[in-house]
Amino acid sequence: MTILIKNANEVITLKSAVQGPRTKGQMGDIAVVENGSVLMEGNSIIAVGSIAQLEADFPDLVKAAEVIDASGKIVMPGLVDCHTHLVHGGTREQEFNMRLNGATYMEIMNAGGGIHATTKWTRETSFEDLYRKTMNHLDVFLKHGVTTVEAKSGYGLDWETEKKQLEVAKELQATHDIDVVSTFMGAHAVPRDYKGREDEFVDVVIHDMLPKVAEQNLAEFNDVFCEKGVFTPEQSRRILEAGKAVGLTPKIHADEIEPYKGAELAAEVGAISAEHLLVASDEGIQKMAEAGTIAVLLPGTAFFLRAPFARGRLMIDEGVPVAISTDFNPGSSPTLSLPFIMNLACMHMGMTLEEVLTATTINAAYALNRGHQIGSLEAGKQADVIILDVANYKQLQYFYGMNHTNTVIKNGRVVVQ
Numbered sequence: 001m002t003i004l005i006k007n008a009n010e011v012i013t014l015k016s017a018v019q020g021p022r023t024k025g026q027m028g029d030i031a032v033v034e035n036g037s038v039l040m041e042g043n044s045i046i047a048v049g050s051i052a053q054l055e056a057d058f059p060d061l062v063k064a065a066e067v068i069d070a071s072g073k074i075v076m077p078g079l080v081d082c083h084t085h086l087v088h089g090g091t092r093e094q095e096f097n098m099r100l101n102g103a104t105y106m107e108i109m110n111a112g113g114g115i116h117a118t119t120k121w122t123r124e125t126s127f128e129d130l131y132r133k134t135m136n137h138l139d140v141f142l143k144h145g146v147t148t149v150e151a152k153s154g155y156g157l158d159w160e161t162e163k164k165q166l167e168v169a170k171e172l173q174a175t176h177d178i179d180v181v182s183t184f185m186g187a188h189a190v191p192r193d194y195k196g197r198e199d200e201f202v203d204v205v206i207h208d209m210l211p212k213v214a215e216q217n218l219a220e221f222n223d224v225f226c227e228k229g230v231f232t233p234e235q236s237r238r239i240l241e242a243g244k245a246v247g248l249t250p251k252i253h254a255d256e257i258e259p260y261k262g263a264e265l266a267a268e269v270g271a272i273s274a275e276h277l278l279v280a281s282d283e284g285i286q287k288m289a290e291a292g293t294i295a296v297l298l299p300g301t302a303f304f305l306r307a308p309f310a311r312g313r314l315m316i317d318e319g320v321p322v323a324i325s326t327d328f329n330p331g332s333s334p335t336l337s338l339p340f341i342m343n344l345a346c347m348h349m350g351m352t353l354e355e356v357l358t359a360t361t362i363n364a365a366y367a368l369n370r371g372h373q374i375g376s377l378e379a380g381k382q383a384d385v386i387i388l389d390v391a392n393y394k395q396l397q398y399f400y401g402m403n404h405t406n407t408v409i410k411n412g413r414v415v416v417q
């Protein structure tokens with residue numbers, strides 16, 4: 001099938017000579033084509049430019065194409081949500097209410113709620129019910145313009161349930177329009193029955209679970225919650241190194257609630273990304289810049305936990321490539337709206353309108369090791385394209401708290417209209 005989008009007020013291509021994740025001034029360079037067109041065939045982008053140029057270069061394809069008139073609208077790459085805890089049982093509005101009344105996130109978790117509560121419900125929920133629930137969530141993501149989503153396990157904390165979560169994600173990757181990229185996060189919390197025997201659980205993750213994840217091809221990445229009261233930097237390092245040994249790329253939940261040298265650890269183990277970083281140290285940020293570690297910032301979590309926002313502005317200025325994401329999960333960020341998270345990044349992390357677009361497309365794609373394939377509109381890339389009902393890209397954040405998605409094209413097919 002051939003599709004031609006034409007008459008768009010702006011096509012935000014994100015095309016650049018820079019290979020790899022972008023930082024500093026590069027993040028502001030979003031390469032806008034005014035009055036632009038996009039030509040796609042099969043699941044690939046053929047060309048982006050003026051209609052006159054496309055007609056001259058590809059006369060037959062343009063003639064055969066199904067035309068979408070984007071007059072008055074803008075076009076950009078499908079959004080990439082590179083950090084979510086997608087597959088889980090239950091909801092935690094009760095704890096939200098407790099937090100509004102003064103309880104803290106860690107107090108609730110230490111009392112057996114939080115991640116432990118979701119673990120219990122995820123263990124109890126059948127594959128079919130998890131599949132259906134997650135499918136509904138993916139439908140909402142897609143309607144908000146997200147065409148690729150990462151999915152972490154970590155609400156099983158036993159092999160049977162971790163495997164169930166990863167298999168749900170894998171099945172949805174096969175059946176849903178959205179691309180689902182899996183991350184194993186067996187080290188998301190120490191299970192209640194391992195209290196006082198934390199190192200034994202670390203051994204279970206390393207010797208029992210990680211090899212099976214790799215053998216059964218259930219994930220590409222390996223993540224750990226490095227946090228005071230959860231996994232120490234030493235335990236986290238062991239887990240990430242063991243993942244590397246079986247071919248899984250490290251990611252890390254770092255410096256979310258208390259400074260714990262998680263950013264430093266990410267740089268040292270060569271993690272592709274360090275995520276959260278609300279209270280990352282100056283030194284950690286420097287080390288990430290030197291190592292080229294991507295900062296995946298999750299301002300929805302700071303908003304929802306009423307915690308300080310990560311220092312996104314500083315990170316970019318210091319040379320760290322920044323991506324942003326929802327962190328969708330039932331405890332600290334129960335939202336499926338990446339557009340709202342983009343608003344927060346502008347308002348609370350000092351990021352510019354252009355940087356926020358880079359952070360949710362090409363940089364997020366690199367955080368999932370897919371920068372060569374998605375995240376910008378360029379000839380040869382996958383045809384993941386969205387049309388937004390705003391007159392220019394500055395209106396995306398100006399008309400805040402709204403979903404401007406008008407049309408979603410995934411892999412060269414119109415899937416939301």
Ligand code: NIG
Pocket residue numbers: 085114115118225253256301327329330331332333
């Ligand atoms: O990214 N910090 C750890 N994990 C999630 C929250 C998980 C939960 O509360 O269920 C996060 O914030």
Ligand code: FE
Pocket residue numbers: 083084085253327329
């Ligand atoms: Fe998270």
